[in-house]
Amino acid sequence: xxxxxxxxxxxxxxxxxxxxxxxxxxxxxxxxxxxxxxxxxxxxxxxxxxxxxxxxxxxxxxxxxxxxxxxxxxxxxxxxxxxxxxxxxxxxxxxxxxxxx
Numbered sequence: 290x291x292x293x294x295x296x297x298x299x300x301x302x303x304x305x306x307x308x309x310x311x312x313x314x315x316x317x318x319x320x321x322x323x324x325x326x327x328x329x330x331x332x333x334x335x336x337x338x339x340x341x342x343x344x345x346x347x348x349x350x351x352x353x354x355x356x357x358x359x360x361x362x363x364x365x366x367x368x369x370x371x372x373x374x375x376x377x378x379x380x381x382x383x384x385x386x387x388x389x390x
Contacts, residue, residue, distance in 0.1 A: 297334050297347065305330035320370075324359040331355055345388045353381035 308326035331351045340346040357377035361370050 293338065294347065297338050300337050301327075301330040301334050301351070303330075304333040318363055320358065320361070320363055324355060327355045327358065343388065345385045349385045349388075350378040350382040353377035 305326040308329045309322060331348065334351070335341060335348055338346065338348075340348050342348055342352050354374040354377050357374045358370065361373060365373065
């Protein structure tokens, strides 16, 4: 077994964490900060992994999950938010079945 997913997840989480570390911006909700940080992490995965949406990679699941977080706002409770993100990621992953690798 091998592959690059471990390294790519490391890039995702390290980049996201580095964007969460600065002091909170005034007027920016914690969810908006998380969405921004995760989006930066996903962008880094694309940059260093050389992939884009539609390339049949982990980005096809990660991008919809981040979009779900970004568009949910603060109205959803945490459980509902995580369920929406998981459903979006699952939809994105399943959509790759019809794509060419």
